[in-house]
Amino acid sequence: MKRDYYEVLGVTRGADIQDVKKAYRRLARELHPDVNGHDPQAEEKFKEATEAYEVLSDAQKRQTYDTYGHEGLRRGGGTAGGGFTDFSDIFDAFFGGDMFGRGGADIFGQATGRRSRTTRGRDVTLSLQVDLQEAAFGANHEVEIELLDTCPVCGGARTTDPASVKSCPDCGGTGARRSVRSTPLGQFIQTGACPTCRGEGQTISEPCEECNGQGRTRQRKTIEVDVPAGIADGQRLRFTAQGEAGAGGGPPGDLYVEISVAPHPEFERDGDDILSRKDITMVEAALGTTISVATLDGEEEVVLPPSTQPGEVKVLRARGVPHLRRSGRGDHHVLVNVMVPQDLTAAQKDLLREFDESCGPEHYDLKEEGIFQRIKHLFTR
Numbered sequence: 001m002k003r004d005y006y007e008v009l010g011v012t013r014g015a016d017i018q019d020v021k022k023a024y025r026r027l028a029r030e031l032h033p034d035v036n037g038h039d040p041q042a043e044e045k046f047k048e049a050t051e052a053y054e055v056l057s058d059a060q061k062r063q064t065y066d067t068y069g070h071e072g073l074r075r076g077g078g079t080a081g082g083g084f085t086d087f088s089d090i091f092d093a094f095f096g097g098d099m100f101g102r103g104g105a106d107i108f109g110q111a112t113g114r115r116s117r118t119t120r121g122r123d124v125t126l127s128l129q130v131d132l133q134e135a136a137f138g139a140n141h142e143v144e145i146e147l148l149d150t151c152p153v154c155g156g157a158r159t160t161d162p163a164s165v166k167s168c169p170d171c172g173g174t175g176a177r178r179s180v181r182s183t184p185l186g187q188f189i190q191t192g193a194c195p196t197c198r199g200e201g202q203t204i205s206e207p208c209e210e211c212n213g214q215g216r217t218r219q220r221k222t223i224e225v226d227v228p229a230g231i232a233d234g235q236r237l238r239f240t241a242q243g244e245a246g247a248g249g250g251p252p253g254d255l256y257v258e259i260s261v262a263p264h265p266e267f268e269r270d271g272d273d274i275l276s277r278k279d280i281t282m283v284e285a286a287l288g289t290t291i292s293v294a295t296l297d298g299e300e301e302v303v304l305p306p307s308t309q310p311g312e313v314k315v316l317r318a319r320g321v322p323h324l325r326r327s328g329r330g331d332h333h334v335l336v337n338v339m340v341p342q343d344l345t346a347a348q349k350d351l352l353r354e355f356d357e358s359c360g361p362e363h364y365d366l367k368e369e370g371i372f373q374r375i376k377h378l379f380t381r
Contacts, residue, residue: 002070005052013066016122016253017057024053059123059254063238118250121148124243125236125256130227132264136296136321138229142222143257148244149219153210156249164206168197175201200248216245225257230272230324233261266294272321272330277337280304285338295319295332302334310338 006013009023031039031046039045055061055073064072124147130139150156159165167173171194179192193199207213223242231237236256243253261269268275278291288306292299295316302314313333320330344352 003048005056005065008048008052009056011056014125015056017120020053020056024049024057063236063256067236118248119246120250121244121246121253123253123256125258127258127260128225128227129260129262130231131262132267132269133296134227135231135233135259135261136229138231139227141225141227143225144220144222145255146218146220148216149221150245151208151211151215151217152219154208154215156215156245157208158211158213158215159204159206159208161206164204166203166205168194168201168203170194170196171201173201175199215248223255227259228324230322231259231261232269232324233259235259267296269321272323274320274330274332275335276332277335278302279337279339280308282338282340284308285310285336293332293334296321304336308336308338310336312336 006015009020009027011019011023015023027049028046031042031049055065061073124145126143126145128141128143130141151158154160168175171177175194175197176199177192177194194201197203204213208215211217223239225237225239227237236258239255239257241252242255245252266276274296276294278293280289280291284304285308286306288304288308290301290303293302293314293316297319300316300319302316304314313335316332316334318329319332322329341348
C-alpha cells in the first residue's frame with residue numbers, strides 16, 4: 001500500500017507549492033543515498049519522497065490525487081514513477097542553487113546573473129452550497145473571496161516611479177554573491193542571493209504606497225461560478241488563474257470551488273437516481289389509485305394498479321439527475337408505502353372483521369416474490 005503523499009512529505013493538504021518544495025528539499029538532504037549511505041532504506045525513502053513531490057508540485061496531478069487518490073492517478077495515467085525527472089530541484093535541495101544557472105551560479109562557479117523572484121500565486125479553495133435542483137440542472141452563483149491580487153495602483157510594478165528603480169550597488173545588478181561550499185560531492189563555488197536586494201538585482205527607493213512595494217494587495221473579488229448540471233456533493237470545480245496573484249509578476253494560482261449539496265426534504269440522491277416515498281392507504285393499494293408524485297421536473301401522475309403491494313417500487317425513467325458531462329439522466333424510484341389505519345372505532349373494527357371473514361387466504365398470495373425478498377431487495381439496492 002502506498003503511503004499518503006502528504007504524509008510522506010510531512011505537509012498538510014492545504015500546503016501551497018512553496019511549502020511542498022521546502023518539505024521535499026529537507027527530505028532530499030536527509031535521504032539522498034550519497035549523504036545517508038548508512039541507512040539501507042534511504043534510497044527507497046528518497047524515491048518515495050520524489051514521487052510524492054512530482055505529484056503534489058503539479059496542479060493537475062495534485063487535483064486528481066486529492067479527488068481520487070492513488071487509484072485516480074493510475075487510471076488517469078498520471079502516476080509518478082519515482083524517478084528523478086526534475087534533477088534541478090534535487091540539486092537545489094543540496095546546494096541552494098540551480099545547476100543550469102537559474103539560481104545564481106552553475107556547477108563550474110560562474111556567476112549567471114540576476115535571480116528570478118517571480119513565483120506562482122497561491123491556489124485558493126472555497127466552499128459553495130447548492131440545493132439539489134441546482135446540482136441537477138446547473139446554476140450560476142456569484143461568490144466573494146478575499147485574496148492577494150495585483151496592486152491596482154502600481155499594476156504589480158511595486159512602484160509608480162520607474163526612475164526610483166536602481167541597480168543594486170552591493171551585487172552590481174547580478175542579484176547574487178559568490179561563495180565556496182563543501183558538499184558530499186566535493187567543493188563547489190556557488191552564488192547565493194544578495195541580501196541587500198534579495199536576489200533581484202534592483203532596489204526601489206520609492207516603493208508604491210498602496211502595496212508597500214510588494215506588487216500585491218489583499219482585495220475582495222466577486223467570482224462568477226457556473227455550476228454544471230449533474231454535479232455531485234463533494235466534487236470540485238477548477239478555475240484556472242483565478243487564485244492569488246504571483247509574486248514579482250509571476251502567474252496567478254487557481255481557484256477551486258468545493259460543491260456541497262444541501263439535503264432535500266423529500267428526495268434522496270443515489271448516484272444519478274432519485275429516491276422518494278409515497279404513502280397510500282390500504283384501500284387505495286387494494287383497489288388501485290392514481291397518485292401525484294413530486295419529481296425534479298414537477299408533479300407527475302402515476303397510476304397504481306389494484307393489489308399494489310407494500311414496498312413496491314415504481315420507476316420513472318429519465319426523471320433523475322442529468323449525467324455529468326454526458327447525455328441522459330438517471331431514474332426516479334418511488335417506494336410505495338401502504339399505511340395501516342389507527343384509532344379505529346368499534347363499528348370500523350366490525351367492518352374489518354366482516355371483510356376478513358369474507359376474504360380467504362388466496363387473496364393474499366404474492367404472485368411474484370415474498371415480502372421478505374421485497375424488503376431484502378430494497379435494502380440491497
